Amino acid sequence: AQKITQTQPGMFVQEKEAVTLDCTYDTSDPSYGLFWYKQPSSGEMIFLIYQGSYDQQNATEGRYSLNFQKARKSANLVISASQLGDSAMYFCAMREVNTGFQKLVFGTGTRLLVSP
Amino acid sequence: DTGVSQDPRHKITKRGQNVTFRCDPISEHNRLYWYRQTLGQGPEFLTYFQNEAQLEKSRLLSDRFSAERPKGSFSTLEIQRTEQGDSAMYLCASSLGTVSPYEQYFGPGTRLTVT
Numbered sequence: 001a002q003k004i005t006q007t008q009p010g011m012f013v014q015e016k017e018a019v020t021l022d023c024t025y026d027t028s029d030p031s032y033g034l035f036w037y038k039q040p041s042s043g044e045m046i047f048l049i050y051q052g053s054y055d056q057q058n059a060t061e062g063r064y065s066l067n068f069q070k071a072r073k074s075a076n077l078v079i080s081a082s083q084l085g086d087s088a089m090y091f092c093a094m095r096e097v098n099t100g101f102q103k104l105v106f107g108t109g110t111r112l113l114v115s116p
Numbered sequence: 117d118t119g120v121s122q123d124p125r126h127k128i129t130k131r132g133q134n135v136t137f138r139c140d141p142i143s144e145h146n147r148l149y150w151y152r153q154t155l156g157q158g159p160e161f162l163t164y165f166q167n168e169a170q171l172e173k174s175r176l177l178s179d180r181f182s183a184e185r186p187k188g189s190f191s192t193l194e195i196q197r198t199e200q201g202d203s204a205m206y207l208c209a210s211s212l213g214t215v216s217p218y219e220q221y222f223g224p225g226t227r228l229t230v231t
Contacts, residue, residue, distance in 0.1 A: 004158075035219060043205060045159070045222035091158050095218075101172060102147065102211075104220060106158030 023092030120223035141210030
């Protein structure tokens with residue numbers, strides 16, 4: 001069964017510094033996708049970045065990059081040059097491809113607090 | 117604004133009452149999902165529609181829950197005989213099923229409180 005583990009309940013970072021949010025996953029499907037979402041206090045889940053299991057390069061989207069280590073089954077999110085607006089909950093999620101299921105399985109999230 | 121919308125944003129109901137939530141997906145998206153999120157947890161999948169067909173249902177979706185997507189447009193999620201354990205944020209998402217990676221775009225959610 002697919003599972004996402006986020007072991008950091010909370011992280012603190014100063015503005016303009018980089019921060020890494022950890023995510024490990026478990027699946028028996030060789031084809032899968034990994035997603036990161038941001039959830040501000042308003043509640044809406046905002047899609048940030050995607051990594052496919054067969055992608056050769058780590059995904060990047062602006063200040064977000066995904067440190068994908070397939071052998072370790074980890075997909076850590078790196079936020080460079082943190083901004084106050086980055087304070088939010090961050091969720092890692094996975095979708096298995098070969099099962100045909102479309103659902104996303106989420107971790108329990110990491111609360112990031114960016115201080116001035 | 118052409119994002120996913122949900123109505124109502126907040127609902128307070130008494131135990132035993134029925135409630136219905138509505139989700140309007142992004143207009144060209146043929147896939148629609150419902151998730152439930154309780155405090156301190158990530159969203160948990162409830163059900164998935166492709167066009168008007170309900171293709172996946174979680175075991176979390178008890179007999180008291182029913183979802184529809186008539187004509188493949190908006191969707192409704194009904195909870196009958198609500199219980200206090202149903203208190204949660206109900207999130208709707210949609211995606212375009214023809215373009216990988218099929219990322220799901222979420223609405224603002226409906227927060228349900230059962231008293």
